[in-house]
Amino acid sequence: MTERKIRIMVAKPGLDGHDRGARVLARAFRDAGFEVIYTGCHQSPEQIATAAIQEDVDVVGLSCLSGAHRYLFPRVVELLKGRGAEDITVIGGGIIPEADFPSLYEAGIKAIFTPGAKLDAIVDWIRTTIVPRN
Amino acid sequence: MNMYFFKETLKQSSDLTRKWEDEVRRSAGTAIEQKARWSTVSDLEIKPLYTPEDIAQTDFSRDIGVPGEFPFLRGNQATGYRGRLWTFRMFAGMGSAKDTNARWHMLLKGGQTGLSTAFDFPTLMGYDSDSPKARGECGRCGVAIDTLEDFLTLMEGVPMDRVTTSMTINPPATVLWAMYCAAAEHKGVPLTGIGGTIQNDMLKEFIAQKTFMCPPEPSIRLISDTVEFGAKHVPKWNTISISGYHIREAGATAIQELAFTLRDGIEYVEDVIRRKRLAVDEFAPRLSFFFNAHIDFFEEICKMRAARRIWAKVMRDRFHAQDPRSLWLRFHTQTAGCSLTAQQPYNNVVRTAIEALASVMGGTQSLHTNSLDEVLALPSDHAVEIALRTQQIIAEETGVANTIDPLAGSYFVEALTNEMESKAWEYIEKIDAMGGMIAAIDKGFPQMEIADAAYRFQTAIDAGEKVMVGVNKYATGGNYQIPVVEIDEQVEVGQIERLRSVRRRRDSRAVRRDLDDLKQACKTGENVMPFCIDAVKDMATVQEICDVYREVFGEYRDPGLY
Numbered sequence: 001m002t003e004r005k006i007r008i009m010v011a012k013p014g015l016d017g018h019d020r021g022a023r024v025l026a027r028a029f030r031d032a033g034f035e036v037i038y039t040g041c042h043q044s045p046e047q048i049a050t051a052a053i054q055e056d057v058d059v060v061g062l063s064c065l066s067g068a069h070r071y072l073f074p075r076v077v078e079l080l081k082g083r084g085a086e087d088i089t090v091i092g093g094g095i096i097p098e099a100d101f102p103s104l105y106e107a108g109i110k111a112i113f114t115p116g117a118k119l120d121a122i123v124d125w126i127r128t129t130i131v132p133r134n
Numbered sequence: 135m136n137m138y139f140f141k142e143t144l145k146q147s148s149d150l151t152r153k154w155e156d157e158v159r160r161s162a163g164t165a166i167e168q169k170a171r172w173s174t175v176s177d178l179e180i181k182p183l184y185t186p187e188d189i190a191q192t193d194f195s196r197d198i199g200v201p202g203e204f205p206f207l208r209g210n211q212a213t214g215y216r217g218r219l220w221t222f223r224m225f226a227g228m229g230s231a232k233d234t235n236a237r238w239h240m241l242l243k244g245g246q247t248g249l250s251t252a253f254d255f256p257t258l259m260g261y262d263s264d265s266p267k268a269r270g271e272c273g274r275c276g277v278a279i280d281t282l283e284d285f286l287t288l289m290e291g292v293p294m295d296r297v298t299t300s301m302t303i304n305p306p307a308t309v310l311w312a313m314y315c316a317a318a319e320h321k322g323v324p325l326t327g328i329g330g331t332i333q334n335d336m337l338k339e340f341i342a343q344k345t346f347m348c349p350p351e352p353s354i355r356l357i358s359d360t361v362e363f364g365a366k367h368v369p370k371w372n373t374i375s376i377s378g379y380h381i382r383e384a385g386a387t388a389i390q391e392l393a394f395t396l397r398d399g400i401e402y403v404e405d406v407i408r409r410k411r412l413a414v415d416e417f418a419p420r421l422s423f424f425f426n427a428h429i430d431f432f433e434e435i436c437k438m439r440a441a442r443r444i445w446a447k448v449m450r451d452r453f454h455a456q457d458p459r460s461l462w463l464r465f466h467t468q469t470a471g472c473s474l475t476a477q478q479p480y481n482n483v484v485r486t487a488i489e490a491l492a493s494v495m496g497g498t499q500s501l502h503t504n505s506l507d508e509v510l511a512l513p514s515d516h517a518v519e520i521a522l523r524t525q526q527i528i529a530e531e532t533g534v535a536n537t538i539d540p541l542a543g544s545y546f547v548e549a550l551t552n553e554m555e556s557k558a559w560e561y562i563e564k565i566d567a568m569g570g571m572i573a574a575i576d577k578g579f580p581q582m583e584i585a586d587a588a589y590r591f592q593t594a595i596d597a598g599e600k601v602m603v604g605v606n607k608y609a610t611g612g613n614y615q616i617p618v619v620e621i622d623e624q625v626e627v628g629q630i631e632r633l634r635s636v637r638r639r640r641d642s643r644a645v646r647r648d649l650d651d652l653k654q655a656c657k658t659g660e661n662v663m664p665f666c667i668d669a670v671k672d673m674a675t676v677q678e679i680c681d682v683y684r685e686v687f688g689e690y691r692d693p694g695l696y
Contacts, residue, residue: 010696015255015271017344020385020472023585023696024592040694041344042259044267066255067511067621071270097510097618115476115509116605118596 004132007057011039011048013076016066021093021115025061028119034126045072049079052088058130062092062109069096074107081108089130093117138192147186154183175430175473175600176387177590178553184545192548197443201538204450205443207551209497210462214538215529219247220493221500222525223300223466227252227276228512229625231287234277239291240515244522249292249330250300250502252276253310258345260306260680263629272626275512276302280633280677282670285313286320295323299330300375300466300500305347307334308356309679312666315368329370331422331466334360335377337398337571341580342384343377344692347680350572352687354405356662361402362410363663365417372422374402375466381580382426383472385588388437389554391426393561394571394580396444399423400562401571403453414453418460427489427496428470433554434489436547438496439539440555441465444562466500467493474509478604479616482506487524494528495541501525511618581695633675640673648672649682656686 010026012019019041026038037055039048052060060080062073073092080088092104093113101112110129113122139147173179181188192198199205202212211217224246226237238249253276256268262280263272272278279285292299294317303310311332318328336353339346346353357374364373378386378395386394399421406412425441427434445463449455469489474482483506490503503521505513513521529535541547568574575581594600601607648669655665669679 015259015261015267016275017339017346019344019692020383020588024385024589026696027585027589028592036696038694038696040692042692066271067274068255068270095510099618119592120596 005033005035006059006126006130006132007035007037007055008059008061008126009037009039009048009052009055009057010061010063011043011051011076012041012063013043013045013048013072014064014066014068015042016064016068017041018065018094019063021065022061022063025063025093025119025122028123029126032123032127045075045079048076049083049085052080053083053085056133057088058132059089059091059126062090063094064092064096065094067095069094069104070100073104073109077108087133091126136193136195138194139186139190144186144190151183151185151187158182174388174433175428176389176433176587177594178387178389178433180550184549186545188545188549189552197552198542198548204446204458204461206446206461206463207439207443208539208542210442210464210499214497215494215535216538219529219535220498221248221298222246222522223248223250223500223502224518224522225250225252225302225468225502226518227254228619229273229277229621230629231277231279231284233273233625235288235290235292237515237518241518241522242297244519245526246522248298248300248500251288251302253301253303254278257306257310257676258303260309260347260676260683262675262677263626263633265677270626272629274621278625278629279310279313280629280675281636281673282313282316283636283673284632285310285317289317289321294318294321295327300333301330302333304333304336304339304343304345305353305683306676306680307332308360308662308666309670309676311360311371312663312670315667316671325368326370328368331372331375332360333375333377333424335374335398337401337575338377338380338395340575340690341381341394341398342386342584343380346690346692348683348687349690350575352683353690354402354572355409355659356683357402358406358409359661359663361406361417361420362412363661364420365412369420372420372464373417375422375424376402377424379424379426379468381584382428382470384584385472385591386584387587388428388430388433389557390561390580390583390587392437392441392444392554393558393565395423395425396441396448396558397562397565397571399445400448400452404570407453414449414455415457415460418449418453418455419457419462423463423465425465425467425498426470427467427493427498429473429485429489431488431492432547432550434492435496435541436550436554438465438467438493438498439547439551440558442497443551444555444558464499466502467496467498468502469493469504471504471508474504474506475602475604476509477609478614479506479509480614481604482509483520483524486521487528490524490528491532491534494534497539507616507618510616512621514617514619516617578693578695585696636673637675644672645669645674645678648674649678652679653682653686656682
């Protein structure tokens with residue numbers, strides 16, 4: 001039996017253009033054997049939710065360095081829920097102050113990775129947490 | 135060619151170096167080097183020892199010379215920092231125009247000598263604060279500006295005839311510059327009396343920073359409009375700051391930063407000459423540059439020295455400039471945000487000091503030093519003060535400004551400068567062969583070169599091959615909590631209220647007319663600047679003007695290369 005590969009969408013919500021982390025991660029996920037979709041910059045939460053559903057991904061990884069994560073991250077989770085796709089795991093990263101972690105977790109973000117996180121650690125978290133959906 | 139060294143010196147150097155090599159080899163059993171390969175932060179391999187042989191091909195007057203003379207390796211000004219120090223120019227912008235104005239006055243009081251504006255993302259991308267796309271971003275990464283009214287608040291109490299202001303603004307550069315011109319008029323300062331810089335460099339946006347609006351071709355046309363308008367009406371304004379900073383922050387190596395930035399510069403010069411029929415000397419003296427000062431001390435110094443020499447050759451040999459000022463590569467520097475760490479944040483003060491010192495040794499004309507907390511949020515008053523004082527200590531205590539280009543003649547520094555120059559030329563020639571930078575961007579060439587370098591660096595960090603103190607080495611303890619600036623949610627509310635109030639009060643028919651005229655100019659190729667100035671005076675918003683551009687020129691979408 002061949003196991004279905006983990007499908008991950010790396011997404012840049014909002015107007016932020018700092019995409020170094022997102023692009024490095026997209027490549028790390030690809031090298032880890034995941035199927036990767038990278039949205040590019042400047043996606044609205046609506047565009048991200050729609051694309052995540054259309055692409056049938058297991059995970060959405062949001063990256064934001066502008067400080068707008070407080071609005072944008074929960075909004076993506078909310079839109080996915082509203083469209084019956086609450087089984088898509090949403091994780092986030094970027095410049096996220098620790099003080100914001102509790103409210104983001106409460107809003108349904110499953111993990112937050114900030115500067116200094118190793119690529120392997122992020123890949124491992126996904127491997128151990130995510131079961132590819134059928 | 136004049137020999138840089140006497141034959142006897144080279145012979146002695148060769149003999150002694152061979153002897154030294156033998157000695158090293160003999161003692162390798164006891165004093166083996168700690169690693170097999172030593173390299174810069176950009177992974178450029180460095181030899182254990184540099185000797186006269188490494189720069190034996192140097193011709194002193196052709197390759198080194200004196201400050202103020204071709205090839206300007208040692209600086210544009212004959213008197214270096216003794217004639218004039220670099221400008222202390224801290225990048226600042228936060229919350230509302232009023233908040234930012236307060237920070238500016240704090241900096242000016244603290245001895246800052248020039249202003250530099252950080253705008254928030256909606257302003258940078260040409261959206262108003264009440265656009266659905268702006269939600270959650272207002273005032274977070276910089277100051278929110280929607281109309282001239284905000285801009286006048288920003289400039290409150292700023293002596294526009296004496297202080298120069300830099301504005302980091304790209305797709306809407308015409309709009310914000312128009313506001314600056316209108317604000318000067320409002321204060322009774324003529325356009326010939328204002329000085330400053332708009333970043334206005336779109337090529338590096340497509341390559342690295344990703345703040346874009348229209349496709350490359352019309353984006354460059356708008357830039358050429360500003361260059362022409364500046365050359366004719368605002369002679370002391372730098373209408374472009376050709377930027378390597380963001381290219382480097384996106385993960386490029388020092389050589390990629392150097393090469394892509396200068397090749398971008400070539401693209402702009404070609405466009406102005408072709409489109410505006412200006413002679414190169416009519417506008418080239420107002421081109422300015424912006425580099426990153428990363429943590430690898432010598433690599434940065436050599437990059438800056440090489441940049442001046444390459445640009446002087448480009449302007450002389452490729453564009454046949456006659457005015458010596460056209461050959462000058464004048465640049466601002468910012469210490470590397472990406473070298474700072476969220477872990478053990480106080481260490482960032484040390485990193486920034488070393489990077490600032492490299493900028494000064496490299497001969498920068500203007501400098502922003504990052505604050506220790508910028509890796510977490512916008513900087514606090516206290517952190518900014520330390521960063522500004524860092525520059526002042528370098529300028530006035532260390533003595534490094536006493537003499538011009540103090541590292542010139544070092545075997546290592548000259549050899550590394552030469553090596554970086556020749557590797558940059560290889561890239562420049564490669565991009566020439568692709569048909570120029572726009573063609574290269576269309577192919578994804580610079581984007582992928584940077585993506586490769588960024589990925590290599592990250593994997594080297596993860597493997598411990600490159601060290602970031604506090605992150606992958608010496609990571610224990612020291613995680614002191616530092617106060618972090620928060621932008622109040624009320625900033626967005628207040629900004630939207632102000633914007634709506636302006637919309638109610640203004641003459642909407644006049645705005646409509648201005649925007650129609652602007653649209654016409656966009657289509658006919660007439661210079662957009664006078665139309666922008668009229669529109670902002672009638673309180674057209676940033677987005678209204680940018681919507682005209684988007685409508686006429688179309689929108690660019692990130693191809694999402696990785």
